[in-house]
Amino acid sequence: TTLENLADSAVYFYRDVQPNDALIAEHLKPEILPVLAELVGKLQAIAWNKEAINVALKETLAAHKLKLGQIGIPLRVAVSGGTQTPSLDVTLEFIGRENVVARIKRQLS
Numbered sequence: 001t002t003l004e005n006l007a008d009s010a011v012y013f014y015r016d017v018q019p020n021d022a023l024i025a026e027h028l029k030p031e032i033l034p035v036l037a038e039l040v041g042k043l044q045a046i047a048w049n050k051e052a053i054n055v056a057l058k059e060t061l062a063a064h065k066l067k068l069g070q071i072g073i074p075l076r077v078a079v080s081g082g083t084q085t086p087s088l089d090v091t092l093e094f095i096g097r098e099n100v101v102a103r104i105k106r107q108l109s
Contacts, residue, residue, distance in 0.1 A: 028077060029074075039090075042059065045072065051089075078104045079104065
């Protein structure tokens with residue numbers, strides 16, 4: 001049903017998720033992991049709202065001379081288990097700091 005499909009597509013908002021090995025290999029490459037590690041540090045220290053999350057993303061991208069597309073999909077894979085989500089700042093805000101940080105750290109280890 002439509003409701004089941006909606007629940008399945010938003011599962012990462014209410015249940016812990018783990019990306020499959022193929023997504024990890026394709027998107028969580030060694031060169032992106034230091035960027036995610038820096039972002040985690042910023043995310044742990046900010047107010048938890050989409051505006052502050054957006055600033056943390058932009059600062060991290062600027063520090064590494066990257067564009068959002070270069071971190072967007074790896075970040076989505078780490079926190080949602082997939083490659084498509086609504087806007088990253090809104091998605092991270094709704095998932096919650098504790099879950100976002102834990103999911104990214106799991107991919108860094």
